[in-house]
Amino acid sequence: MSHHGMRAIAALVEPGSSVLDLGCGRGELLGLLLRERGCRGHGVEIDEAAILACVSAGLSVFHGDIEQSLAEHADASVDVVILNQSVQQLRQVDKVLGEALRVGKRVIVGFPNFGHWSVRWQVFFGGRTPVTPGLPWGWHETPNLHFFSLKDFEAWCAQGRVQILKRLCFDGERQCCLLPNLLARDGVYLIQGPGPR
């Protein structure tokens, strides 16, 4: 995700919020939230080198898997739970998103859009599994387990009575509005669970 995209995601978070960044990588977004939005919170990451980068940047991070980390948090104990570019690699998406909606008053989900025209083109005309900037791996080496489009995600939300509070669509650096499921490479959603708040 571009720096521009990070900023747009950070702008979805109310200043001063508590945040939990699941799959925080080297902590770019988390650092931005703490520095520029006055947030507090920590990340969760599985990769040792990424954890070292976070520690060296003065960020707090828990080493381990996302599911276990969510289980260690009480209901509605975090203002915003963030799953940026990590949902497609989860084994149990339903369970983790449910847990994220339990722990977070709001949840941000960002993912590569499998409905983008270049994906469709490669599948339809090439007959091959698509390789794109957001999905850069071959079928045999990809860590991604789930391939889904903006429409898929919105249908999932509707089915679970999950409210979509805001949607950002990106075509690389640019935000795009027209025909997002065809033209957006990435989608970012701010969502909220169905329960009474």
Place this chain on the structure above:
Amino acid sequence: MAEPRSFSFNGLTLENGAFLGPVTLAYETWGTLNAAGDNAVLVLHALTGDSHATSDGVPGEERGWWEDLIGPGRAIDTRRWYVVCSNALGGCKGSTGPATLNPATGRPWGLGLPLIGIDDMVEAQSRLLDHLGVGRLACAIGGSMGGMQALAWLRRYPAHLERAVVLATAARHSPQQIAFQEVGRQAVMADPDWAGGDYYQGPHPASGLALARMIGHITYMSDRSMARRFGRQRKGHGSDFKFTTDFEVEGYLRYRGDSFVKRFDANSYLYLTKAVDDFDGLEPPLAPTASGGPRVLVGGFASDWLYPPYQSRAIAVACRRAGLATTYTEVESSWGHDAFLLEIDRLAPLLRGFLENAGEGPGEAP
């Protein structure tokens, strides 16, 4: 090796209510305390360690137990930090312990010494730091029993601490951990030379203490590290005795046991293992911190079955819930519990990164 210095004070009231005095701590320091008194790093040794954490790169000096982490240009850089390490209260490397003379009787304390807790060790250290002119500690760092002390520092003096590093330890011992310690203590006390702890005039309980150490060493290694180090190698010397030390691993344990006896006091072993068993770092719990509390790094090691990583993680979760900015990492290693002494290549960048950054954002929402 340079002799440790010592600091004595009139005494302290222990957590259990008993008064212990006078108290002496043996300690060493490296680097220079700055004018503000805020660049001190307190290094806390494990069960049978001592104040000699490093030679600080001085030629001809004996290597310390964290030699490769502490020194000029190393992760805990003595050109930047004023590093202090003292022998724990209850130990036998110059600090007050059961082998120390009780001034009231003119004889060693022996079992007359009151039981000492991890918090008492920390209290004594804080007196030493006052004496040295240290204001707020830049960091308290330790592994195993040293990690418990770092946790006790967090609970006891959160305002006097900027950072804490807690490695390879537990907030409280599990029954399994207590069981191993108790077998070690029983080995010491079953030795007739132990003589109720009053053995200082005669032979020391060498076979009992050596056996305790052999048991301890098994728990410090891992299945993999033992297999790699010893395999099923035989020592190859013939002997008529059926139960001689055939295997390399047997010879190694005998050697570690025998060499331990030469450097360690059996009663100290009893006192220190008891202190570790009795410790409960989360009861009373850490007080909630609004913001600006110490930053915490907690580390477990993958193959450590004596202090399994889940125990380290539980400490990290408790720190986070108390509002502290907390990082937890599980360091990949096959060394078992010894990893916190041996896994230098992985620890060094982590410690340097943690110590040298300014820290981003406040702690957690408690």
